[in-house]
Amino acid sequence: KNFENIDLHSSLKKYFGFSQFKGLQEEVIKNVLQRNNTFVIMPTGGGKSLCYQLPALMQEGTAIVVSPLIALMKNQVDAIRGVSSEIGIAHVLNSSLNKGEIKQVKQDITDGITKLLYVAPESLTKEENVEFLRSVVVSFVAVDEAHCISEWGHDFRPEYRNLKSIVERLGDNIPIIGLTATATPKVQEDIIKNLGIGGAKLFKASFNRPNLFYEVRTKTENVEADIIRFVKQNSGKSGIIYCLSRKKVEELAQVLQVNGVSAVPYHAGFDAKTRSKYQDMFLMEDVDVVIATIAFGMGIDKPDVRFVIHHDIPKSIESYYQETGRAGRDGGEGHCLAYYSYKDIEKLEKFMSGKPVAEQEIGNALLQEVVAYAETSMSRRKFMLHYFGEEFDDVNGDGAEMDDNTRNPKEKEEAKDNVVK
Ligand code: ADP
Ligand code: MG
Numbered sequence: 001k002n003f004e005n006i007d008l009h010s011s012l013k014k015y016f017g018f019s020q021f022k023g024l025q026e027e028v029i030k031n032v033l034q035r036n037n038t039f040v041i042m043p044t045g046g047g048k049s050l051c052y053q054l055p056a057l058m059q060e061g062t063a064i065v066v067s068p069l070i071a072l073m074k075n076q077v078d079a080i081r082g083v084s085s086e087i088g089i090a091h092v093l094n095s096s097l098n099k100g101e102i103k104q105v106k107q108d109i110t111d112g113i114t115k116l117l118y119v120a121p122e123s124l125t126k127e128e129n130v131e132f133l134r135s136v137v138v139s140f141v142a143v144d145e146a147h148c149i150s151e152w153g154h155d156f157r158p159e160y161r162n163l164k165s166i167v168e169r170l171g172d173n174i175p176i177i178g179l180t181a182t183a184t185p186k187v188q189e190d191i192i193k194n195l196g197i198g199g200a201k202l203f204k205a206s207f208n209r210p211n212l213f214y215e216v217r218t219k220t221e222n223v224e225a226d227i228i229r230f231v232k233q234n235s236g237k238s239g240i241i242y243c244l245s246r247k248k249v250e251e252l253a254q255v256l257q258v259n260g261v262s263a264v265p266y267h268a269g270f271d272a273k274t275r276s277k278y279q280d281m282f283l284m285e286d287v288d289v290v291i292a293t294i295a296f297g298m299g300i301d302k303p304d305v306r307f308v309i310h311h312d313i314p315k316s317i318e319s320y321y322q323e324t325g326r327a328g329r330d331g332g333e334g335h336c337l338a339y340y341s342y343k344d345i346e347k348l349e350k351f352m353s354g355k356p357v358a359e360q361e362i363g364n365a366l367l368q369e370v371v372a373y374a375e376t377s378m379s380r381r382k383f384m385l386h387y388f389g390e391e392f393d394d395v396n397g398d399g400a401e402m403d404d405n406t407r408n409p410k411e412k413e414e415a416k417d418n419v420v421k
Pocket of ligand 2: 048049144
C-alpha cells in the first residue's frame with residue numbers, strides 16, 4: 001500500500017479527534033508507514049503512543065506492542081477501543097486470559113480485525129504465542145519503554161533482551177519501533193544494540209521544561225522547618241514531597257499536619273484501598289500536599305502541581321528529571337527544590353553495597369552525576385540537558401533564568417562578600 005496520498009491529518013482526526021500532531025509525531029509516523037526501523041525519544045507526556053497507534057490503525061495486519069506494565073496496557077487498549085465500533089481492534093495477550101478469551105483474541109487477529117496487540121515481554125517469549133504470531137500478518141513491532149532493555153535505565157527487565165531474536169522469528173523484515181523517555185546516551189546505545197536497529201532513524205524531542213525552576217539547598221538539621229516554611233509560602237498550591245523511606249514519609253506528613261498543612265502520606269506499605277484514597281484526595285484537591293516515596297507518581301496526571309520537593313536526593317539525574325517532571329504539566333509555574341547533603345549520598349551508596357558488583361558500579365556512576373548536579377555552580381537546566389545529550393544555550397534558551405545558580409550566581413555573591421569584608 002502507498003500511504004503518500006493518504007491524508008494523515010484526516011486519520012488523526014478520525015481516530016483520535018485531534019486536529020494537529022504534537023511535536024515530531026507526523027515525521028515519526030511517516031517513517032513507520034514507510035516500514036523503516038524507528039527510534040523515538042520523547043519526554044513523558046510527549047505523545048509517544050500515537051506514534052505507533054496511528055500507523056497500526058492505518059496499515060494491514062496487526063502491530064505488536066511490547067509494554068512492561070499490565071495496567072498501562074489495559075488503559076491503552078480501552079482508549080483504542082473507544083475510537084472504533086470494533087472491540088477486537090485492540091487486545092492484550094497475557095497470562096490473565098482464560099482459554100476462551102485467548103481463542104477470541106487469536107480469531108480476531110486471524111480475521112484481520114485486530115490492529116494493535118499489546119503483550120508483556122514474557123508472553124511474547126512463550127513458544128505457543130511465537131508459533132501463532134508467525135502465522136499471521138504482523139505490520140510492525142513497537143517496543144514501548146524501550147529503556148527496560150538497558151541496565152543503565154531505571155527499570156531493567158532482562159526479558160527485553162530476547163525481543164530481537166523473537167521478532168526475527170516472526171517474519172522477514174518486520175520493522176521495529178523503539179520508544180522511550182530515557183535520553184541518556186548509554187541507554188540509547190543499549191537500545192540500538194539490543195534491538196538491532198542500528199540503521200533506525202532517530203527522532204528525539206527536546207527534554208527542556210522551560211517553566212520549571214530548579215533549586216538545590218544544602219540539607220541541614222533544619223530541613224523540616226525549611227520545608228514547612230516553603231509549603232506555607234505556597235499555601236493553597238498543589239505539591240509533592242519525595243522522601244527516600246516510608247518512615248520519613250509518615251514522620252514528615254505528621255509534622256506538616258501538626259503545622260496546619262493539609263497533607264497526606266503515600267507509600268507502597270499502605271494497602272491498595274488506602275493508597276487510592278490518599279491519591280484521590282490529592283487529585284481532587286481535598287489536600288494540598290502529598291508526602292511520598294517514589295511509589296507515587298507513575299501515571300499520575302495532575303496538571304497543576306506547583307512544586308516538587310526532594311527531602312532526600314534521588315539516585316540518578318534520570319529519576320530526578322522524571323519526578324520533577326510532574327510539576328507544571330499545564331505550562332504554569334513549577335518549583336523543583338532538592339535538599340542535598342553528602343551524608344545522603346553515602347546512605348544511597350550503602351543501600352547498593354549488597355547488590356551485584358556490576359549493578360553497584362552503574363549505581364555509583366549514576367550517583368556521582370547527582371553529586372555533580374547538586375554541587376555545580378552552572379545552570380542546573382544546562383547541566384541536566386547536557387546529561388541527556390542536549391546542548392542548552394544558557395543565554396537565549398527557553399527557561400534560561402529558571403534556576404538558582406543562574407539567578408544568584410555563586411561567584412557574584414563571593415565577590416560581594418569580599419567587598420564587604
Ligand atoms: P508518552 O507515552 O510520550 O508519555 P502519551 O502517548 O501517553 O505520552 O500521550 C500523552 C498525552 O498526550 C495523552 O493524553 C494523549 O492523548 C495526548 N496526545 C497525544 N498526541 C496528541 C495530539 N496530536 N494532540 C493532542 N493531544 C495528544
Ligand atoms: Mg508512553
